[in-house]
Amino acid sequence: MNALEVEHLSVDLGGRTVLVDAALVVPEGSLTAVVGGNGAGKTTLLRGALGLVAARGSARLFGEEVARLSPRRRAERVGYLAQERRVAWGMTARRIAALGAVTQPPRRADALGDAALARVGSADLAHRSVFDMSGGERARVLLARLLATGAPLLVLDEPAAGLDPDAQLATLELLRDEARAGRAVVVTLHDLTLAARFCTRVVVLDKGRVVADDAPVRALSPEVLRSAFALEGGWADTPAGPVLAAQRSRTNG
Amino acid sequence: MRWVLLVGLLVVALAAGVLLGEAPLTAEQYRQALNDPASAPGEIVWSIRLPRSIAAAVVGAALGLAGAVMQGLLRNPLADPGVLGVSAGSGLFAAVAVAAGAGAAAGAVEAAALLGALVSGAIVTAVAARLREPEALILFGVALSAFAGALTALVFNLSPSPITTAEVLAWLMGSVEARSMTDVAWALAPMLVGAALSAYAARALLVLTLGEETAALSGLPMARMRAAAVAGASLLTGAAVALAGVIGFVGLAAPHLVRGVWKDDPAATLWPSALAGAVLLVLADLASRLIPAEQPLRLGVVTALVGAPIFALIAWRAARSWRG
Numbered sequence: 335m336n337a338l339e340v341e342h343l344s345v346d347l348g349g350r351t352v353l354v355d356a357a358l359v360v361p362e363g364s365l366t367a368v369v370g371g372n373g374a375g376k377t378t379l380l381r382g383a384l385g386l387v388a389a390r391g392s393a394r395l396f397g398e399e400v401a402r403l404s405p406r407r408r409a410e411r412v413g414y415l416a417q418e419r420r421v422a423w424g425m426t427a428r429r430i431a432a433l434g435a436v437t438q439p440p441r442r443a444d445a446l447g448d449a450a451l452a453r454v455g456s457a458d459l460a461h462r463s464v465f466d467m468s469g470g471e472r473a474r475v476l477l478a479r480l481l482a483t484g485a486p487l488l489v490l491d492e493p494a495a496g497l498d499p500d501a502q503l504a505t506l507e508l509l510r511d512e513a514r515a516g517r518a519v520v521v522t523l524h525d526l527t528l529a530a531r532f533c534t535r536v537v538v539l540d541k542g543r544v545v546a547d548d549a550p551v552r553a554l555s556p557e558v559l560r561s562a563f564a565l566e567g568g569w570a571d572t573p574a575g576p577v578l579a580a581q582r583s584r585t586n587g
Numbered sequence: 588m589r590w591v592l593l594v595g596l597l598v599v600a601l602a603a604g605v606l607l608g609e610a611p612l613t614a615e616q617y618r619q620a621l622n623d624p625a626s627a628p629g630e631i632v633w634s635i636r637l638p639r640s641i642a643a644a645v646v647g648a649a650l651g652l653a654g655a656v657m658q659g660l661l662r663n664p665l666a667d668p669g670v671l672g673v674s675a676g677s678g679l680f681a682a683v684a685v686a687a688g689a690g691a692a693a694g695a696v697e698a699a700a701l702l703g704a705l706v707s708g709a710i711v712t713a714v715a716a717r718l719r720e721p722e723a724l725i726l727f728g729v730a731l732s733a734f735a736g737a738l739t740a741l742v743f744n745l746s747p748s749p750i751t752t753a754e755v756l757a758w759l760m761g762s763v764e765a766r767s768m769t770d771v772a773w774a775l776a777p778m779l780v781g782a783a784l785s786a787y788a789a790r791a792l793l794v795l796t797l798g799e800e801t802a803a804l805s806g807l808p809m810a811r812m813r814a815a816a817v818a819g820a821s822l823l824t825g826a827a828v829a830l831a832g833v834i835g836f837v838g839l840a841a842p843h844l845v846r847g848v849w850k851d852d853p854a855a856t857l858w859p860s861a862l863a864g865a866v867l868l869v870l871a872d873l874a875s876r877l878i879p880a881e882q883p884l885r886l887g888v889v890t891a892l893v894g895a896p897i898f899a900l901i902a903w904r905a906a907r908s909w910r911g
Contacts (some may be wrong), residue, residue: 386800409806416800422662423796423851436794437806463851479797 335396336361337411337487337518338383343391345375345382353378353389354542360520362486365513367529367550368522370539371563376522377417377491379539384414384489395487406437413483417491417522419476424465427451427475434482443482450482451475454508470501477505487518494523506532526554526563531575538562551576589848593862597644600869604640605632609876609883635765642766642774643872643886644865646831647841649778651864652857653823654838656785659792659853660816661721664846664905665898667838668704668824671724672731674835676707677828679735682742682755690754694773697829700758701777704828707731708821712814761832761887763872774830777822782861784819788812789854796853834887836894837864837871843901 340358344351353375360366368376382389385400385408393400395411403411413434421430432440432447451457454474464472473496480488490509494502502525510532513519523529529536530550538546538553540562546553551569559565560583567580608631612620616628624633654667661671668674680703681696689695710731711724718724739759746752791812794805802809827834841864842856849856868886871893875884 381800384804386803405803405808406806409804412804414800414804416798418798418800420798421796422798423846423853425796425851429850429852430797433794433797433801433805436790465851476797479801 336394337396338489338520339392339394339397340379340383341392343379343382343389343393345378345387345389347378347387352542353382355391356382356539356542356544357547358383358520358537358544360487360518362518363513363516364534365510365519365521365532366535366537367533368520368537368539369524369526369529369554374539374562375542376539378542380414380489380491380520380522384408384412386414409437409483409485411485412487412489413480413485415476415480415488415490415493417495419469419472419496421464421472421476424463426461426463427456427467427478428460430464430475431478431482434479435484446482446484447478450478450480453481454478455504469496470498473497473501473505477508481512486516488512488520490519490521492522492524494521494525494528502528527576527578530554530569530578554578589859593845593859593866596866597862597869600866600873601640601644604643604869604873605636607873607877608636638766638768638771639763639872640869641768642763642771642830643868645771645775645778646763646827646834647837647864647866647868647871648861649774649781649823649827649864650834650837651841651867652782652785652861653820653827654840654864655842655853655857655860656788656792656816656820656823657838658842659795659857660715660788660813660820661724662795663721663725664843664901665839666721666725666728667836668820669833669835669838670732671707671711671728672735673704673707673711673821673824674828674833675732675735675739676710677701677704677825678759678833679703679739679742680706681758681828681832682739685754685758686742686746686751696758697773700829701822701825704821704825705818707735708817708824712817715813715817757885758828758832759887760885761834761890762875762885763831764883764886766830770830774826777826777829781819781822781826784815784822785857788816788819789857791816792853792857832887834868834890836890836898837867839901840894840897841867843897 336359338360343356345353356379370376381387383393431451432443435443435446454477456474493505506528509519533550536550536553538558545562546558556568564583565580566583569576570579612628619626620628620632623629657666658664677700681700684696684699714727715724743752791807794802842860844863845856845859849859871889872886875886875889878884
């Protein structure tokens with residue numbers, strides 16, 4: 335079954351159409367990357383698909399229009415990790431992780447939060463305040479909060495941003511494992527090599543339009559790299575997977 | 588342990604509020620008060636000091652809770668009913684009621700104060716739905732507060748009699764002097780509704796810690812909970828103003844005092860903030876009675892004198908943490 339089906343989705347922000355007639359299909363058991371330059375509409379696509387911004391068109395979560403789902407039923411289907419990692423209060427990691435299951439009874443929520451903290455390798459941080467953590471540690475705790483939702487569809491906006499290489503790989507490996515275990519996962523990424531290495535599918539956005547939607551290396555063809563990213567180059571096969579070898583187009587200015 | 592300590596502090600503060608006052612009593616008089624409540628010392632202790640201290644505790648608890656709710660809702664340690672204009676709106680309505688001669692009708696000014704808080708609370712809610720950034724909402728609250736203050740000044744300006752002016756001023760400076768248990772009971776009803784709404788909204792405050800979008804997808808009915816939080820905080824504030832006039836900074840300081848002990852959790856700090864607010868205001872009322880002055884010090888003046896520097900301190904710390 336498809337976890338997410340987006341059709342003809344358009345979003346206007348500030349009098350400008352920032353997402354134009356977008357389509358996106360995310361089957362269960364897949365890890366899909368949404369890529370594109372800054373301002374291409376990646377975050378808007380996710381927000382529109384999840385009903386976080388007013389949008390025209392259709393977005394279905396497991397077959398049901400997102401706009402018709404109650405907050406509770408929507409949260410049962412999808413968990414979302416926002417790009418914004420600001421935490422307002424210096425709560426402990428344990429408390430933050432348990433927020434993923436905030437609609438559950440407290441003891442169950444704590445258990446789910448603890449299990450998720452262990453899953454991301456942060457059980458040792460359980461009683462530390464997020465204010466006393468490094469950016470990477472905080473990102474792991476927020477990832478644990480997402481896993482604690484137990485939702486069959488996970489949507490992550492820039493989960494790799496600001497992380498060191500090891501943490502980026504660890505995050506993507508974890509998401510790939512979640513997808514292999516049957517969850518549907520959607521991420522936005524700036525690192526195209528990470529996208530090609532870990533994702534089953536890549537959707538490329540350019541100026542609010544989907545310009546490619548295919549297996550990673552096919553979606554990120556030299557033509558798409560040139561038109562959507564202003565890059566000249568292509569993919570090199572390495573033992574670790576495909577690696578992007580590219581330089582800026584001369585027309586880049 | 589932390590609960591025992593906080594409740595213990597409140598009991599000690601209340602005991603001090605009943606035992607100490609402008610008129611010092613001898614041990615013999617205390618004994619008399621205990622044995623015969625109708626005696627003169629008994630009157631002082633049971634009919635003047637006790638209701639007044641309880642009124643201070645109730646008002647402090649309401650303001651402390653309202654402050655904790657608003658800080659959680661706006662994810663900002665500087666939010667409180669005063670900062671957001673709810674207190675000023677409440678004071679304005681009370682002032683208009685006094686100027687219109689409603690002071691003669693029992694409960695009319697109090698009802699106006701409650702209504703004023705609800706109206707300004709509704710305005711803040713309506714604006715909050717459009718201004719998602721907490722900082723923007725606080726600036727709006729400052730503007731709302733200033734406008735309500737300007738209208739209150741206009742009431743002064745146009746008021747024909749100095750008696751009205753004095754009466755309005757008394758509302759704006761806040762006091763629990765000469766309050767009866769009946770007054771307290773009337774204010775308690777809307778406060779309990781406000782507390783229930785706050786309890787309902789507690790989990791919304793928790794998930795808002797991670798931002799609006801995460802909260803929106805948390806599975807909680809955020810629109811309803813957010814409305815409950817604002818309505819609850821407005822009821823608490825309005826009832827507090829109805830009972831004691833405008834008293835600032837308790838809603839700001841109380842959550843600040845307990846936050847560290849309750850690990851920064853915006854839901855867990857709600858009730859400790861109420862207790863801390865009660866302790867603060869009972870002590871402030873006691874201070875207003877014990878500090879020798881030509882005129883009795885007004886409670887709102889005492890809290891403002893202590894609270895404004897605390898506000899500056901919190902702002903200073905918050906600004907540093909934002910920078911870092």
